Every structure is written in C-alpha cells, then in structure tokens.
Amino acid sequence: MRRVFAIAAAGVLGMLLQTAVLPVFVPAGLVPNFLLVLVVYLAVHRFGAWGALGAFLLGYFLDTFSGTLLGLHAFAFTALYVAVHQIARVLWTAGGVPAMLIVFSAAFADGLIALAWMSLVTAAGASVWQHALRQGLLAATAAAAVTPVVFAFVSWEQRLLRRG
C-alpha cells in the first residue's frame, strides 16, 4: 500500500511538473515525461501484475491531460511495462546508465506506439510522423536525463513511508 502511495504521489508530482511547472521554464518538446519514467521504475523493480495496473492508470492519468484519444498512453504504458519487465528479468536495469538507456528506448517506443494508433484512428500524415520522430528523440533524451532523479526520488519516498 505504501508503495502504491509512493508511486501515486510521484505520479501527481510528475504530472504537476509536466503540466504546470516546467512548461513555464522549458520549451514544450523538452519537458520530460516523468510518468513514463515511473512506469519504467515499476517495470525494472518488477511490481508484477499490480505494476501493470499502475502502468495502465499512469497512462490513463496522462491521457486525461494529453491529447484527445483516451487510452493512447494507457495502452502504450501497459505495453512498455510488460516489455521492460521482461527485459528486467534478464538484465540489470534498476539504475545508472542501463536505466537511462531503457527509459530512452521506452520513451521513443511510447512515441511510436502513440503515432501508430493515431495513424490508425485519425489518419496522421507523413509530416506528422517526421515531426513526431524528431520530437520523440528530444523527449526520449529529456526523459532519460531525469531518470536517475526520478528513481532516487521514488526510492527515497518509499524509505520515508516505510519509516513512517
């Protein structure tokens, strides 16, 4: 329960940063996707089936504040959770550069999944793909950059709750 609370609190804080705080200071394309990093955190720490629920809810939460297609990020986050979870079974990705690399890949894959759905549902054109790919690289880099901070923050949060 404490872990759920820790992830939820981190999700709310991440959303606040993504929607209210960082856009004031940072160009739109460079605002990192904190919620995606949290999904990767859940996956590399192998939260199991509950983690899949967490990934879905975090995606849903993001969908509430992003785009018009409900379920887009919920789908992508769930899929990524499963993929990273499988990778984390065989590779150590719980911190450092491996975690950053996995977040980078996950962020890029998130963009691709979202674009694929958009193409399917709203018929996004080639120009949208080009722009989204460029943007995806920037977003993936930004997300990878904040990975150590997010991981450290959630771990600290959990330790704090455990003590409390």
Add this chain to the structure above:
Amino acid sequence: MLEFLRRNRLLATAALFLVLAAGMILRTGTSQGRDDPLGRIFLELMAPLERAGTFASRTVADAWESASGLLRARDEAEALRRRVRQLEQDTARLAETEAENARLRTLLDFRRTLGGTLLATRVIGHDAAGLSRTLVVDQGSAAGIAKGAAVLAPEGIVGQVFQVSPHAARVLLVSDHNSGVDAVVQRTRGRGIVEGTADGRCGLKFVKRTEDLQVGDLVVSSGLDGIFPRGLPIGRIQAVDKQGQGLFQYAQIDPAVDVERLEEVLVMVGAPPAPPLADDPEVPGPPPGR
C-alpha cells in the same frame, strides 16, 4: 485454465488492460467528444494543484525575469560606463597626441630655422632634489650627444648637457645657479653673462653701467661662448639694479623657457652653426669658466 492464468498473471493482466485501452482508443477515436468520468475526477483533483503549481512557477519565472532584467540592465549600464571611460581615455589620448604633434611641429620648424644638427629628445626626468635645476633626456652618447652640448627649445635656450650616458643625458638648465651663458641685450647690443639664481630665475651680470637696460628688453645668446648659437632668446629683463658699486649693473631676467613644462628638447650635436661676432667692438670675451 486458472492455473495458466495464475502462472501468467502479469501477461494476462497486461493483456486485459491493453484490450481495455485499445477499446478506449477506438471508442474516442470514432466518437465526438470524450466521455471520461475517471478523467473528469483526475482533472478536478488536479486543478487546484495545477493552479497552485502554475502560479508558483509563474511567480518564480516573473521574479527570475525581473532579476535577470535587472542584471541585464546592470550589465548594460556597466558596459556603457566602460565604453564612456574608454572614449574619455581615447579623447584624452587624442588631445595628448594633438598637443604633442603641435610641439613637435614647432620643434621641427625651429630646427629648420636654426640649421645645424639638432637631435630631438624627450624629457624623462627632473632634478631629484630642489637644490639644482637639471633635466634628464632620453638620448645619450649613442645618439651623438656630448658633454657641453647646447639644449634648446623653440622658445629659447634650455641649458647644456653636463653628464652623458649611452642612452641618457643630464641637462644643466640655464636657470641653475651653476649655469652661465654669454648674452647680449637685443635692443642695445649690450653684453653680459646670464646666470641662474637660487630661486630658479636668471640674472644678467657684467653689463656695463653705461648700458641702457630697460624692463622688457629681450636678452639673447651672443654665440661667443662656443656652446649656444647666436641670437637665441634667453629671457626678458624683469628688473634692473644699478645700485651696486663698481663698473657693472645687474638685471633680473624672466627665462623665455618654462622648464617645468618642457616635454621635448633639441640637443645640438656638434659645434653651433653661427660664428661669433668677432668684429663687434661691444662684445666682450667669453664667460669665465665654471
């Protein structure tokens, strides 16, 4: 079946959520608007937090903007101040160069008028103590300056070199009490010796009492001492004293050259160009050696 689901709980759960999410995507993609009760709750709960977050970040951003604006303004003001200082320095340097040019041009004209070999030198030092009146110039024996050489300025006689090193020379000023120049009063051609006084001025002595000396008369070099060319101004008579006993009278002279303001002087290299007035019956012999 239950056993399979239990063993693959993660995949089964994920598959369920994936199907659910795909259904939501397809549903919202094909319908107008978005029916999303959970999203409404999220929105509602997040709204005050977002409002506070946005307010706080905008406040910080505004404060930052103001602070950086102030810093920019301060930097700009500092840059402008630096520029003004630079321009002021440039202007001063320019004025200095202009004045130097004028002085050098005068020196050059004087040199042409005078003829002979004159070496332009820069004054680099004054007497270290107040008892004597000397200068140091930036050229010496390496440039041809010899001991005893005449030192001149466009206004008149400055003095003579009394000490030389390869790259510097010391000049005994005409106003020093150890100095002596053979001179004539330009108007009357009355002859005498100009020597320095303790107060930095000059006096004309050994002038016959019968000579008519007037205040304002110009005293020039006679050329008979073999050091200074003939006819160069030494100064003007400021006061005449005939009260002393003997054959001669004394006149106080205001030197033509203000040595305190000298920056460049001409040093005569070699003998002075004009010969002495040997046929002039009024001209006495050379000054007593010092």
